[in-house]
Amino acid sequence: MTRIKVSPNNKTKELNQILEISGENILNCMQCGKCSASCPIGSDMDILPHQVVRLLQIGSIEKILNSSSIWNCASCFTCGARCPRNVDISKLMEGIRLTIIRKKGKSELKVDDIPMKIDEKIPQQAIVSGFRKYNK
Numbered sequence: 555m556t557r558i559k560v561s562p563n564n565k566t567k568e569l570n571q572i573l574e575i576s577g578e579n580i581l582n583c584m585q586c587g588k589c590s591a592s593c594p595i596g597s598d599m600d601i602l603p604h605q606v607v608r609l610l611q612i613g614s615i616e617k618i619l620n621s622s623s624i625w626n627c628a629s630c631f632t633c634g635a636r637c638p639r640n641v642d643i644s645k646l647m648e649g650i651r652l653t654i655i656r657k658k659g660k661s662e663l664k665v666d667d668i669p670m671k672i673d674e675k676i677p678q679q680a681i682v683s684g685f686r687k688y689n690k
């Protein structure tokens with residue numbers, strides 16, 4: 555079995571920025587998978603929430619930065635509420651999105667992507683979360 559070193563020494567500029575913005579301690583995660591099991595968007599994620607934390611732990615940032623999961627996350631806070639180690643992945647996801655926006659100078663989404671008529675049944679939380687991802 556190959557051992558992977560979980561090391562804060564692996565920190566890149568992006569990882570430092572993500573940790574600073576989120577205020578989360580990724581080393582508290584014990585990879586139990588509860589966050590992924592309870593995530594309502596899990597089926598639309600190419601990297602599941604617990605895998606995002608693992609990739610952060612080993613300093614593998616590029617995979618996350620190129621992932622669709624961070625944009626599909628609805629910021630519903632379910633993962634943080636279920637986590638037995640108090641890791642709030644919604645804050646990490648927000649930190650990753652902001653890091654990308656600062657790096658590229660823009661978001662992946664544009665105002666034109668907002669549909670003319672928003673489905674009335676969409677939860678308000680999803681609408682607010684969506685606006686955080688659009689270009690300012």
Ligand code: SF4
Pocket residue numbers: 582583584585586587588589590603604607633636637638639640641643
């Ligand atoms: S629920 Fe918490 S401890 Fe478990 S894998 Fe997710 S972030 Fe890690």
Ligand code: SF4
Pocket residue numbers: 589592593594595596603626627628629630631632633634643644647
């Ligand atoms: S905040 Fe994002 S990652 Fe966490 S449960 Fe909700 S959709 Fe999933």
